[in-house]
Amino acid sequence: MSAPILELRGITKSFPGVQALEDVDFRLYPGEVHALIGENGAGKSTLIKIMTGVYQPDRGEIRLEGRPVHIHNSQEAQALGIAAIYQEPMVFPDLNVAENIFISHQDRGRWVRWGKMYADAEAILGQLDVRLDVRQPARGLTLAAQQAVEIAKAISLKVRVLIMDEPTASLSAHEVEQLFQIVRRLRCQGVAILFIGHRLEEVMRIADRITVLRDGRLISSAPREQVTVEGVIRDMVGRTIEEFFAKKTVARGDLLLSVRGLSKAGVFHDIHFDLYCGEVLGFAGLIGARRTDVALALFGVEPADAGQIWFAGREVVIRSPAEAQRLGIAYATEDRRKLGLITPMSVAANITLPTLPRYLSRLGLLRRREEAAVAEDFRRRLSIRTPSVRTEVGKLSGGNQQKVVLSKWLNAQPRLLILDEPTRGIDVRTKAEVHHMIGELAAQGLGIILISSDLPEVLAMSDRILVMREGRQMGIFSRAEATQESIMTAAMGQNRVAEAAAMAEGGRS
Amino acid sequence: MRNRLAPLVDALKSWEAVLVLILLAVIAVNSRIAPGYFSVGNQVNLFVLSIEKIIVALVMTLIIINAEIDLSVASVMGLAACLMAYLYANGVPMPAALLIALLTGLLAGLWNGFWVSYVRLPSLVVTLAGLIGFRGLALVFVEDRSIGNFPEWLNRLGQRPLVGPFPLALLVFFVGAILTVIILHFSGFGRLVYVIGNSAEVARYSGVQVRRIKMTLFTVSGVVAALAGLLYAARLGAVRGSTAQGFELDIITMVLLGGVSIFGGSGTLWGVLLSILIILNLRNGMGLAGFSAHVQTGVIGFLLILSVLIPNLAAAVRERLRLRRLARGERLATTPETPV
Numbered sequence: 001m002s003a004p005i006l007e008l009r010g011i012t013k014s015f016p017g018v019q020a021l022e023d024v025d026f027r028l029y030p031g032e033v034h035a036l037i038g039e040n041g042a043g044k045s046t047l048i049k050i051m052t053g054v055y056q057p058d059r060g061e062i063r064l065e066g067r068p069v070h071i072h073n074s075q076e077a078q079a080l081g082i083a084a085i086y087q088e089p090m091v092f093p094d095l096n097v098a099e100n101i102f103i104s105h106q107d108r109g110r111w112v113r114w115g116k117m118y119a120d121a122e123a124i125l126g127q128l129d130v131r132l133d134v135r136q137p138a139r140g141l142t143l144a145a146q147q148a149v150e151i152a153k154a155i156s157l158k159v160r161v162l163i164m165d166e167p168t169a170s171l172s173a174h175e176v177e178q179l180f181q182i183v184r185r186l187r188c189q190g191v192a193i194l195f196i197g198h199r200l201e202e203v204m205r206i207a208d209r210i211t212v213l214r215d216g217r218l219i220s221s222a223p224r225e226q227v228t229v230e231g232v233i234r235d236m237v238g239r240t241i242e243e244f245f246a247k248k249t250v251a252r253g254d255l256l257l258s259v260r261g262l263s264k265a266g267v268f269h270d271i272h273f274d275l276y277c278g279e280v281l282g283f284a285g286l287i288g289a290r291r292t293d294v295a296l297a298l299f300g301v302e303p304a305d306a307g308q309i310w311f312a313g314r315e316v317v318i319r320s321p322a323e324a325q326r327l328g329i330a331y332a333t334e335d336r337r338k339l340g341l342i343t344p345m346s347v348a349a350n351i352t353l354p355t356l357p358r359y360l361s362r363l364g365l366l367r368r369r370e371e372a373a374v375a376e377d378f379r380r381r382l383s384i385r386t387p388s389v390r391t392e393v394g395k396l397s398g399g400n401q402q403k404v405v406l407s408k409w410l411n412a413q414p415r416l417l418i419l420d421e422p423t424r425g426i427d428v429r430t431k432a433e434v435h436h437m438i439g440e441l442a443a444q445g446l447g448i449i450l451i452s453s454d455l456p457e458v459l460a461m462s463d464r465i466l467v468m469r470e471g472r473q474m475g476i477f478s479r480a481e482a483t484q485e486s487i488m489t490a491a492m493g494q495n496r497v498a499e500a501a502a503m504a505e506g507g508r509s
Numbered sequence: 510m511r512n513r514l515a516p517l518v519d520a521l522k523s524w525e526a527v528l529v530l531i532l533l534a535v536i537a538v539n540s541r542i543a544p545g546y547f548s549v550g551n552q553v554n555l556f557v558l559s560i561e562k563i564i565v566a567l568v569m570t571l572i573i574i575n576a577e578i579d580l581s582v583a584s585v586m587g588l589a590a591c592l593m594a595y596l597y598a599n600g601v602p603m604p605a606a607l608l609i610a611l612l613t614g615l616l617a618g619l620w621n622g623f624w625v626s627y628v629r630l631p632s633l634v635v636t637l638a639g640l641i642g643f644r645g646l647a648l649v650f651v652e653d654r655s656i657g658n659f660p661e662w663l664n665r666l667g668q669r670p671l672v673g674p675f676p677l678a679l680l681v682f683f684v685g686a687i688l689t690v691i692i693l694h695f696s697g698f699g700r701l702v703y704v705i706g707n708s709a710e711v712a713r714y715s716g717v718q719v720r721r722i723k724m725t726l727f728t729v730s731g732v733v734a735a736l737a738g739l740l741y742a743a744r745l746g747a748v749r750g751s752t753a754q755g756f757e758l759d760i761i762t763m764v765l766l767g768g769v770s771i772f773g774g775s776g777t778l779w780g781v782l783l784s785i786l787i788i789l790n791l792r793n794g795m796g797l798a799g800f801s802a803h804v805q806t807g808v809i810g811f812l813l814i815l816s817v818l819i820p821n822l823a824a825a826v827r828e829r830l831r832l833r834r835l836a837r838g839e840r841l842a843t844t845p846e847t848p849v
Contacts, residue, residue, distance in 0.1 A: 325716035
């Protein structure tokens with residue numbers, strides 16, 4: 001590797017009350033995948049925003065190919081060949097793939113030359129080895145395909161530095177693999193890639209160099225060969241975590257939930273399993289496996305149309321979340337902001353929402369002091385980092401919001417807790433806390449269904465794992481039988497090769 | 510103690526604070542240009558002239574915070590008034606006629622609530638249909654007549670002071686306002702009204718019985734509108750098919766000027782009470798000073814636009830100031846202690 005293409009020297013940035021970055025030196029070389037990791041609030045986003053001109057550093061300089069540059073906004077960054085793609089791709093659903101790729105080109109003359117545009121778009125996608133119909137509207141593309149379009153857009157702008165901010169957060173394992181293929185191709189073409197990720201095993205697979213930020217400081221930066229997962233985690237959290245995952249085997253309790261032949265037309269078919277008290281049943285599968293839909297049926301949001309559910313020894317019909325809750329079933333959603341929390345309302349109000357009647361006087365008036373006391377209790381127990389329980393939940397970081405969602409359901413004292421992607425998008429420390437908590441809850445005798453796309457997490461946390469694929473149950477694996485390979489094979493079906501090929505087409509979800 | 514005061518301090522920076530200033534300005538101007546403005550008679554009269562609207566505005570506040578709307582209230586007022594008059598004119602005893610009219614309001618509310626909560630149609634459409642349909646029904650009963658000659662006790666109840674200088678309708682409003690404040694700001698029901706107004710989906714996923722709350726709100730709205738319609742009939746002593754026509758817009762204006770978001774989820778009854786005081790005092794003062802009703806309406810429309818503009822302008826100014834302070838603060842912070 002020759003000279004760095006992008007170099008940051010002594011970058012310092014503070015916001016009122018927060019030192020976001022302190023004296024950070026950072027180099028990015030062409031043809032390198034450079035992973036940037038750190039807990040939420042470590043300063044990753046600020047660093048990206050400085051590179052893309054959204055923020056100006058208080059001190060320090062940015063050099064592009066050795067020359068100092070001042071980047072005032074993202075248009076300037078783009079003109080310099082620095083582009084960023086985010087977790088949620090920004091495509092225009094009603095425009096087709098080619099239009100999306102060339103959306104920011106204004107130098108194509110007065111008339112759109114459709115033929116040339118389609119040919120160019122195909123050429124760029126060909127470079128990435130992505131097969132997509134360039135005339136297809138972006139609406140209905142899978143998230144992975146949308147990201148491919150965004151990357152193609154960056155290439156069309158002659159990108160030299162591509163920043164990928166948690167691009168894999170919402171992708172299934174297979175889609176991640178496709179994305180990595182694209183990343184490797186870009187690397188071969190000499191693009192410098194800054195990769196921000198939360199899933200360490202992915203980072204370890206793709207990165208050439210790994211840099212860790214903590215509390216706004218650069219803690220370590222080393223080539224991939226020289227780092228270990230344990231070392232990286234230590235650098236991120238500033239302490240050693242002896243036990244990353246906390247689930248211990250608990251003696252199996254009474255039968256809590258039996259599901260037989262549960263079906264919903266066009267969604268899932270013939271789901272059947274048992275869940276015992278004190279057990280964690282993992283739900284594994286790719287995106288589109290319909291795991292969440294089964295959970296929504298159990299929670300009464302979208303009831304199934306066939307099959308039986310026995311809960312705590314008797315057959316039940318669950319038609320609404322209110323009914324599910326009365327039975328003692330809780331569902332912590334994967335979509336915190338849309339379905340889990342009232343973001344403009346306080347931490348306390350969110351925690352007591354499912355159990356509000358407990359905090360009312362006989363006349364129906366709110367007993368705010370008791371409400372605050374309960375919220376305060378959860379703040380301590382789950383170490384929710386918030387100035388006060390009266391703070392708006394929307395102002396908390398993702399990990400802390402997740403803890404509020406968990407508090408809300410723990411306070412309902414359920415017997416069955418369904419956790420849907422409980423650690424998505426949260427930092428390592430919080431993740432470990434959540435894992436620890438799941439273990440404790442199981443030890444207290446709760447039955448837990450853990451839906452997670454993070455395979456190591458499912459493997460480590462579950463007593464048994466139910467694997468789904470496109471609405472069908474592919475099998476239940478005991479701890480002994482479950483390995484990354486066995487789960488993945490089941491999740492992708494027998495015809496693994498054909499499936500992989502179909503997904504590489506970036507077909508509709 | 511500091512913590513107890515914090516919400517108060519926040520409140521002072523809010524839209525309600527702006528409303529208080531506007532109200533004080535209106536009162537100050539009124540006291541100069543409007544002769545007899547401060548007399549008890551005028552102060553009561555100022556409420557009485559719009560009393561039916563402000564009673565309905567209380568429930569409307571809850572409905573709009575809940576991210577719904579009820580456009581049919583004025584038609585329900587008209588329907589209740591006309592039905593009562595029709596029944597009485599056809600020999601039904603007045604107490605029974607009043608009761609039937611109230612029940613009709615209940616039914617109208619249940620009707621709206623059913624379509625909104627169970628069929629999940631937008632309340633804008635459902636209650637627009639109600640606005641047309643209920644008014645049509647009222648016209649079926651009274652056609653183009655004016656029906657009056659109510660029993661003397663009803664007229665007295667509608668027009669004379671009942672307790673001290675206050676007529677019945679004003680007492681209804683006072684009690685209603687206190688109840689609504691308690692329900693919206695201090696009860697579990699009120700909490701759920703805000704929750705659903707912010708996100709009905711989050712509410713449902715939290716086991717909240719969203720339909721029951723919406724159903725309750727629309728039903729109460731129907732009953733209260735009917736009650737307001739009857740009070741109106743008693744105050745005027747006669748009804749026609751067009752009784753209370755167009756009131757829904759004045760009512761919604763009061764709520765929106767009070768700082769309630771038309772998208773639901775935010776706003777307080779305090780704001781709405783202030784906005785009611787502003788509108789009533791403004792109309793009263795301008796009336797006393799001899800401005801026509803059209804000019805009064807124009808001014809209120811202008812106020813409503815301001816109510817949308819001012820918070821946005823204030824936010825922009827605050828942002829500008831914050832940036833300036835930041836720029837100054839940073840220079841101070843960086844110069845003396847630059848590390849080597």
